[in-house]
Amino acid sequence: MRMTAPQAARAAPAPRRGTGRADNRLPQVLDAAARLFRERGYAVTSMRDIGAAAGMLAGSLYYHFASKDDLLVAVYAEGVRRIGAAVEAALAASVDPWDRLERACAAHLTALLDDSDYGQVVIRVRPDDAPDAAARLIALRDGYERLFARALDDLPLRHRGDRRALRLLLLGALNWSQTWYRPGRDSPAALARQFVRLLRSTAPPAA
Amino acid sequence: MRMTAPQAARAAPAPRRGTGRADNRLPQVLDAAARLFRERGYAVTSMRDIGAAAGMLAGSLYYHFASKDDLLVAVYAEGVRRIGAAVEAALAASVDPWDRLERACAAHLTALLDDSDYGQVVIRVRPDDAPDAAARLIALRDGYERLFARALDDLPLRHRGDRRALRLLLLGALNWSQTWYRPGRDSPAALARQFVRLLRSTAPPAA
DNA sequence: TTATATACCTAACAATCGTTTGGTAGATGC
DNA sequence: GCATCTACCAAACGATTGTTAGGTATATAA
Numbered sequence A, B: 001m002r003m004t005a006p007q008a009a010r011a012a013p014a015p016r017r018g019t020g021r022a023d024n025r026l027p028q029v030l031d032a033a034a035r036l037f038r039e040r041g042y043a044v045t046s047m048r049d050i051g052a053a054a055g056m057l058a059g060s061l062y063y064h065f066a067s068k069d070d071l072l073v074a075v076y077a078e079g080v081r082r083i084g085a086a087v088e089a090a091l092a093a094s095v096d097p098w099d100r101l102e103r104a105c106a107a108h109l110t111a112l113l114d115d116s117d118y119g120q121v122v123i124r125v126r127p128d129d130a131p132d133a134a135a136r137l138i139a140l141r142d143g144y145e146r147l148f149a150r151a152l153d154d155l156p157l158r159h160r161g162d163r164r165a166l167r168l169l170l171l172g173a174l175n176w177s178q179t180w181y182r183p184g185r186d187s188p189a190a191l192a193r194q195f196v197r198l199l200r201s202t203a204p205p206a207a
Numbered sequence C: 001t002t003a004t005a006t007a008c009c010t011a012a013c014a015a016t017c018g019t020t021t022g023g024t025a026g027a028t029g030c
Numbered sequence D: 001g002c003a004t005c006t007a008c009c010a011a012a013c014g015a016t017t018g019t020t021a022g023g024t025a026t027a028t029a030a
Helices: A026-040 A047-054 A058-064 A070-090 A099-116 A118-122 A129-152 A163-180 A186-198 B026-038 B047-054 B057-066 B068-091 B097-115 B117-124 B132-154 B164-178 B189-200
Strands: none
Touching: A026 A047, A026 A070, A026 A118, A026 B117, A047 A058, A047 A186, A047 B026, A070 A099, A070 A129, A070 B097, A070 B164, A099 A129, A099 A163, A099 A186, A099 B164, A118 A163, A129 A163, A163 A186, A163 B164, A163 B189, A186 B164, A186 B189, B026 B047, B026 B057, B026 B068, B026 B117, B047 B057, B047 B117, B068 B097, B068 B117, B068 B132, B097 B117, B097 B132, B097 B164, B097 B189, B164 B189
């Protein structure tokens, strides 16, 4: 029976008696899963691949997670958390609406393209790659997108409906960048600046 | 030996002696594969799924295609062909640069969202879902993107580099729309109009 | 020292995967 | 009518999949 096993990376470790062995390789498991899910995708990455990359056997992963889907959800949640934290910091760094938007886009792109595997998994793995976990993945993503939407709140726009269209346009372009982005050619900050400049003239002239 | 089998849907049927049985279900195979690849993705769709949907057994698919990858390439190529034809027709329907762009976007979106399964496969399936076929898929997609780039050729833009950024911005937003689009709420034409309007003011005022 | 919880390993399970082999009904060419 | 080619079916192949059962070394709590 494994009813007493943790089955997930919980925030509160619960009242534990013995701390067990000194080596808990849960972090390595998450890192390995994030890297492989990002590189190859969810479906073609096997539990044996993840185990090997983390230095353990496939079966041992089930001490930490009840299923492959649950492991994906854990990686995905960490990815959303990191992107959200980066964008939140960017939003707090300025008061000018267009400047805030550009900073938010740059933070989003950096988390998506350069930072870590976790952020890339959020874009790479589609919810219906894991049907049983799809609802949880969508909820996580929606939570973040509500945060990103705040980056558009204060923009002075001309037409009704522009805000929603602008959000869909920008977020789509940013997320799709994972398809064509190659490090070295463009920087996330430069791309964000170009994208926002193309849209900035939507607002009435500042002067 | 199967050396004489067709192994693909060729344009020229070659000098055939006997036409075999009256029922050639290759079209049904392609339709079924396109539908399943779009609905579930490439990796999780099995040859048995495709065979069942086309009314035959999994092994029989190998009369038409040498591998699952080859079947994907055939579906993908048909998808690219359809999107390309739609955009090409849109480009020929107008001479005003911004109007041409809006029509091209509407055609791209329609092919991607409403028309058929084939077009959606091109966006849904990522080349590295099938590593051995990735090069062929990328070549097909690049061919189309060169066509789409023609929709931006005549736009009067302010800054150097705007054309590339505009292409990446627009194409990304259009392709990502598959993630959030729900039929009924927006129409492809309406979305294209909103997206292009947000960018149109990039150009100097026409008057 | 004994008991217990942790964090694994070993070995297997049934199911499913893409693919292959060999056979065959039916239409056509001669 | 005979041979040939087409477009399948039937049945299996070995490999791989996610997952589980049972055992074990280590560290802490008492």
